[in-house]
Amino acid sequence: MRYKIISLLFCILAISSLHAQKKEIYLDNTQPIEARVKDALSRMTLEEKVKLCYAQSKFSSHGVPRLGIPELWMSDGPHGVRMEILWDSWGHADWSNDSCTAFPALTCLAATWDPAMSHLYGNAIGEEARYRRKDVLLGPGVNIYRTPLNGRNFEYLGEDPFLSSSMVVPYIQGVQENGVSACVKHFALNDQETWRDHIDVQVSDRALYEIYLPAFKAAVTKGKVWSVMGAYNKIRGQYACENELTLHKILKGEWKFDGCVITDWGGAHDTKEAALNGLDIEMGTGTNGFTSNAANAYDSYYLGNSYLQLLKSGTIPVSNLDEKATRILRLIFRTAMNNQKPYGSLATEAHHMAGRTVAEQGIVLLKNDAGILPINSAKYKTIAVIGENATRKLTEGGGSSELKVKHEISPLQGLMEKLGADKIKYALGYASGAVSYDKVNASPYDAALLRNEAVELASKSDLVIFIGGLNKNTQQDSEGDDRRSYSLPFEQNELIAALQKVNKNIVIVMLSGNAYSMPWLYQASTLVQAWYGGSEAGHAIANVLSGTVNPSGKLPFTFAEKLNDYGAHSFGTIAYPGDSIKEEYKEDILVGYRWFDTKKIKPLFPFGYGLSYTSFEYGNITTDKKVYTNDESIRLKFSIKNTGKTDGAEVAQVYASQTKASVLRPVKELKAFKKVFLKAGELKYVELEIKVKDLSFFNEHSHKWTVEPGEFVLFNAASSAEVKNRVSIQVK
Ligand code: BGC
Numbered sequence: 252m253r254y255k256i257i258s259l260l261f262c263i264l265a266i267s268s269l270h271a272q273k274k275e276i277y278l279d280n281t282q283p284i285e286a287r288v289k290d291a292l293s294r295m296t297l298e299e300k301v302k303l304c305y306a307q308s309k310f311s312s313h314g315v316p317r318l319g320i321p322e323l324w325m326s327d328g329p330h331g332v333r334m335e336i337l338w339d340s341w342g343h344a345d346w347s348n349d350s351c352t353a354f355p356a357l358t359c360l361a362a363t364w365d366p367a368m369s370h371l372y373g374n375a376i377g378e379e380a381r382y383r384r385k386d387v388l389l390g391p392g393v394n395i396y397r398t399p400l401n402g403r404n405f406e407y408l409g410e411d412p413f414l415s416s417s418m419v420v421p422y423i424q425g426v427q428e429n430g431v432s433a434c435v436k437h438f439a440l441n442d443q444e445t446w447r448d449h450i451d452v453q454v455s456d457r458a459l460y461e462i463y464l465p466a467f468k469a470a471v472t473k474g475k476v477w478s479v480m481g482a483y484n485k486i487r488g489q490y491a492c493e494n495e496l497t498l499h500k501i502l503k504g505e506w507k508f509d510g511c512v513i514t515d516w517g518g519a520h521d522t523k524e525a526a527l528n529g530l531d532i533e534m535g536t537g538t539n540g541f542t543s544n545a546a547n548a549y550d551s552y553y554l555g556n557s558y559l560q561l562l563k564s565g566t567i568p569v570s571n572l573d574e575k576a577t578r579i580l581r582l583i584f585r586t587a588m589n590n591q592k593p594y595g596s597l598a599t600e601a602h603h604m605a606g607r608t609v610a611e612q613g614i615v616l617l618k619n620d621a622g623i624l625p626i627n628s629a630k631y632k633t634i635a636v637i638g639e640n641a642t643r644k645l646t647e648g649g650g651s652s653e654l655k656v657k658h659e660i661s662p663l664q665g666l667m668e669k670l671g672a673d674k675i676k677y678a679l680g681y682a683s684g685a686v687s688y689d690k691v692n693a694s695p696y697d698a699a700l701l702r703n704e705a706v707e708l709a710s711k712s713d714l715v716i717f718i719g720g721l722n723k724n725t726q727q728d729s730e731g732d733d734r735r736s737y738s739l740p741f742e743q744n745e746l747i748a749a750l751q752k753v754n755k756n757i758v759i760v761m762l763s764g765n766a767y768s769m770p771w772l773y774q775a776s777t778l779v780q781a782w783y784g785g786s787e788a789g790h791a792i793a794n795v796l797s798g799t800v801n802p803s804g805k806l807p808f809t810f811a812e813k814l815n816d817y818g819a820h821s822f823g824t825i826a827y828p829g830d831s832i833k834e835e836y837k838e839d840i841l842v843g844y845r846w847f848d849t850k851k852i853k854p855l856f857p858f859g860y861g862l863s864y865t866s867f868e869y870g871n872i873t874t875d876k877k878v879y880t881n882d883e884s885i886r887l888k889f890s891i892k893n894t895g896k897t898d899g900a901e902v903a904q905v906y907a908s909q910t911k912a913s914v915l916r917p918v919k920e921l922k923a924f925k926k927v928f929l930k931a932g933e934l935k936y937v938e939l940e941i942k943v944k945d946l947s948f949f950n951e952h953s954h955k956w957t958v959e960p961g962e963f964v965l966f967n968a969a970s971s972a973e974v975k976n977r978v979s980i981q982v983k
Contacts, residue, residue, distance in 0.1 A: 276783040278319070280590055288580040292573060294318060297562060300576040304554040305533040308338045309516075312532050313540070314583065323579075325434070325513070325534070327408050327651045329390030330785060332379045332597075334655035339548070343655075346676035350657040351379050352602040352786050353646040356728075357391055358764045359613035359782035361408040361807035362861075364902040365420045365926045368609050372435070373425025375605040381429040381595030386586035387478055387513070389434045389651070391422050394482075395443050397842055398819040398827050400728070400733040402444040405764020405783060406652055409807025409857060410843030416469035421472035430592025432582060435470040436480035437515055439463055439497050445733045445828040448517070451485035454836040457914075460949035460956075463841050468506055476621055477510040477585050481518050481530065489528070492518035498529030511582045516651075522553040526567050530554070531575045558965045561964045598657035603787050610784035610791035612900075615804040616862040621776035623758055625798025625864055626714070628670040635712035635823035636663050637680040637705045637750065638719040639741070642763045645783050648686035648723030650730020656786050660717045662760065665789025669797050676712070681741045686724050689731055698742050702749060710753035716796070717750060719743045720763035728764040728783070733828065737814040739767050747771045760792060766810040769855060780806070790956045798864060803900035803926065805861035805970065809843050809854045816854065818846035845917035846973040857972035859904050865895030865931065869903070869975035872967045878981045881958055885941045885980060889967050893929035900928045903937050903967060906974070907946055910962040914948060919966060922946070941965070943982055958982055 276282050277291035292300070295315060302313040307322060314322035327333040331353045335344035354360075354372055363369075373391075380388045392403070396410035408415035419435065419471060426433040440452040440463055454463065470476045479502065481492030492514045502508045516535025519525045525533065533554040551555045561567040586592075596602070616624065628634075641663040646654040667675050679701050709715045719739065721727040726735055738744060749758055751774045758777045761767075762784075772778070779802070784791045794800040814820050818838025819827045826837040841849055844858035852965030868889030879885060891903055903926075906919035925941040943958060951958040960982050968976040 275823075284584045288577055291315070291320060291580050292576055295576065296571070297368070297572070298559065300572050301555070301559045301562070303576050304531065304558065304572075305552040306535065306549055309336050309340065309535065312534065314587070320580070320583060323386045323532075323587055323715045324384060324582060325387040325389055326380060326383065326385040327389045329392050329652055329959050330356050331376065331646070331652075331654040331656070332383050332385060332388070333651070333653065348355060348899070349383065350598060350655050351383075352598045352606055353654045353656045353659060354606045354889055355610045355613055355785045355788070356405040356652075356783040357408050358405050358766050358807060359739070359784060359804075360415060360422075360609055361418055361802040362613035362615055362782065363609060364805050364924055365416065365612060366417055368612055369418045370421035370425045371605050372609050373422035374428060375425075375602045376429040377426035377429035377431050378593070378595040379597050379602065380426070380431045381592060382597040383595075385431060387432045387434050387582075388426055389421055389436065391433065391977065392436050393419050393470065394437055394440075395463050395466075395842060397442040397836070398471060398817060399766040399811070399814070400827070401442055401765070402729050402731065402733045403650070404808075405649070405728045408466065411807070411921050412465035414740050414807055415466035417924070419466050419470050420474040423470055423476045423969070425891050427475070427477060429595055430508050430586055430589040432477035432510070433474070434478040434480050434513060435467060435474075435476050437468055437482035437491070438479050438485055438502070439482060439491060441482035441484050443490070443733055443828055446831055448483045449485060450829050451833040452836065453487065453833055455839055456951045456954070457949045458836055458839045458842075461840050464501070465904035467502075469513070471502065471506045471508045472666055477582055478512050478513055479508065479510065480515055483515050483518050489524070490518065492530050493521060493524035493528045495528045497932045503529055506664070509577045509578070509581065519553045522557045522561060523567070526558055526561070526571055527555050531578050541543055556571070564696055567701040577900060601853045606785045607787035607791050610782070610787055611794055611800045612792060613782060613804045614795045614802050615780040615806055615860070616795075616802040617780055617856055617860070618775060618778040619862055621756075622971045623714070623756060623777045624779075624796060626670065626758070628674070628797070631713040632674060633712045633714075634670060634675045635708045635715045636677045637709060637715060638677055639679055639682050640720050640722065641677065641718035642679075643660050643722060645723055645762060645788070646785065648688070648729060650688060652730070659786050660789035660790045661692065662789045665793035666716065668790075669793035669799075676708055678705040680717070681719070681743050681746050683722055683724055683741045686722070689725055691725050694741065702742070702746050705746060706749045706753055709750045712754065713756065715750060715754050715757040716760065717747060717757055718762065719747075721765060721767065734765065737766075737768050744770055747775075751775070754900060758796065759794070762788075766808060768813060772855065801864045801897055801899040802861065803863060803902065805859050805902045806856055807858070809847055809858045810856040811847070812853070812855050815849070816852050840915070841917060846922065848918035848971065854919040854972070857970045858967070860972070861902070861970070862902065863899045865893055865897040865899040867929070867969070868892045868894045869967050872905075872965060873964070874978055874980055876980070877983055878982050883943050883945055885943060885965070887923070887939045887941065887965060888936055889976065890934055890936050891927055891929065891933040893931055897932050898928070898930045900926055900967070902926045904970070905939055905941070906966045906968055906971065907941065908964050908966070909946065909959070910964060912948070912959060914946060919971070921971070922965075946982065
């Protein structure tokens with residue numbers, strides 16, 4: 252009897268354990284992700300786990316077909332969901348259902364200085380990515396604006412770590428609400444395109460932690476981003492996608508990142524380094540002809556067969572693979588296998604309106620000395636619109652952020668709709684060549700002829716609206732190469748000077764993602780920086796020029812008078828672009844306005860600058876206390892009054908400075924800001940909070956953020972160069 256009971260118990264145990272084994276926790280959506288990941292991992296073979304770690308096509312990585320775990324589909328990019336790309340090459344797949352909304356480029360988003368705009372943007376682009384069945388959106392980019400020659404600055408959020416950190420977080424949250432992973436890039440120090448695939452960046456710990464990493468850190472710790480893209484370049488001798496310091500120690504160690512590190516396309520170089528230093532998914536490897544259609548192409552990736560061999564031989568422990576597979580499964584469960592996610596939508600009216608709003612909020616009014624703006628069209632019988640950018644498609648080209656759009660409203664179209672098509676005449680004025688990646692094409696037109704025609708038109712018109720700037724051609728605002736010069740291209744300076752000779756009423760509107768020199772500035776009364784505005788660019792520009800929208804954007808980077816005024820260009824070629832092997836960030840922490848302020852160099856237009864059609868008055872800045880301890884927060888308060896006749900918005904900025912420090916500190920640093928909407932005549936109080944620990948510097952000796960006791964001064968300001976009032980506090 253006793254034996255019978257025991258064997259019965261055994262039977263029950265065996266059956267229930269069989270049952271438990273069968274229960275597919277990983278498929279059960281009600282289970283926590285960590286339990287599902289663990290369950291899935293326990294069912295996988297070594298080979299299946301390895302396969303998760305590398306591409307199966309140009310833009311997808313393997314799933315586990317035997318277990319019904321789907322692959323990951325990825326797509327560029329930061330300001331729109333790129334058209335479909337062929338399985339094995341960079342060619343366009345030419346689908347007819349992948350036309351998207353082009354959102355404004357990220358410099359424009361940064362210029363809104365409004366985190367709510369970032370969320371609107373992130374959510375809308377996330378909906379498009381979701382609709383297009385993408386699991387990972389390859390953006391946003393948060394590399395710091397160090398030099399205006401960097402071809403990819405338009406894809407980033409400007410020169411200041413606090414501004415870019417504040418703007419990147421809501422973007423990520425907006426994207427990820429759709430069950431799509433944002434992929435913040437390019438981690439780290441990919442601040443130029445020249446020699447991007449190998450240049451070895453030497454940077455101090457202080458500049459790394461204070462300037463180049465904060466936006467990535469905010470993306471991870473506050474935005475909870477699910478994936479990060481490694482950069483192409485080297486950092487202190489090691490490739491960024493295989494970098495012990497940045498990936499292993501900082502990203503996964505100090506910041507406790509629980510997502511996936513994905514290579515930039517072709518960013519892996521060595522199996523052991525990649526495996527051991529924190530890379531999770533290898534994409535786009537192009538070495539040794541691996542991108543061909545050969546059956547083994549993808550298995551030959553560094554994290555493919557050769558990784559498998561090192562695991563099998565025990566050279567690399569299986570725990571290394573399990574860690575990667577855990578992260579990748581987590582990413583798959585958060586995205587591809589998340590059946591709670593919404594369906595998304597593509598190129599909708601709502602998305603176009605979101606894009607237009609961001610574009611309108613980001614346009615920066617730089618000069619309006621003669622009061623020409625807003626344009627009262629009744630005043631003018633004839634309006635000349637001049638310049639290639641008035642009609643050029645600026646959503647095409649630029650590299651991986653190229654887009655195929657459902658529509659793109661050109662500035663000319665927007666202005667004709669707004670000011671009256673019958674009064675407007677158009678002349679090209681200047682021309683660039685056709686856009687093609689990695690190649691500069693010459694203009695097919697005679698520059699002098701175009702110029703003469705435009706000057707002739709300008710001389711007969713009551714008002715001239717010049718629309719120029721850079722474009723998405725190679726060596727302009729484009730991936731793969733940097734600009735060759737700080738000057739405007741395509742003989743625009745000559746054209747503008749010639750126009751200024753024949754007409755006093757000129758509105759200059761520049762479209763670019765970078766700063767440029769302005770030899771004609773002192774003769775120009777009216778200047779607008781309008782970035783790349785995406786699908787609705789033309790409507791946004793017309794709304795701002797006509798006054799339907801009052802401009803409120805502020806510059807996210809400094810416009811210098813000349814190239815050598817920038818810190819990165821003040822130390823010879825070793826500081827930019829390097830000697831082709833390495834590059835030293837000699838300006839250290841003094842990037843952007845930190846450099847201009849500290850070295851007392853007057854820029855053309857400072858960081859944080861931007862005008863409005865109304866005027867604002869700042870009140871005194873006060874704090875809730877005079878003395879603070881390290882772990883307290885400073886509560887600040889000041890009033891802003893709209894003293895003009897038009898409703899408008901002002902970005903109130905607060906900078907901090909340490910009076911006496913044991914290390915070099917910039918004259919001042921941005922610590923808080925708020926965009927405040929005010930009706931004509933209205934006064935509001937702005938209340939902001941700064942943590943005392945955010946006044947710290949990165950101490951290279953102790954490897955700790957340090958606040959030294961003593962006096963700090965806080966300024967409210969309309970730009971980094973226009974301080975209004977100040978208040979002093981003590982830190983104990
Ligand atoms: C770019 C990335 C991009 C990737 C895929 C790379 O060349 O640097 O930003 O996401 O290609 O297109």
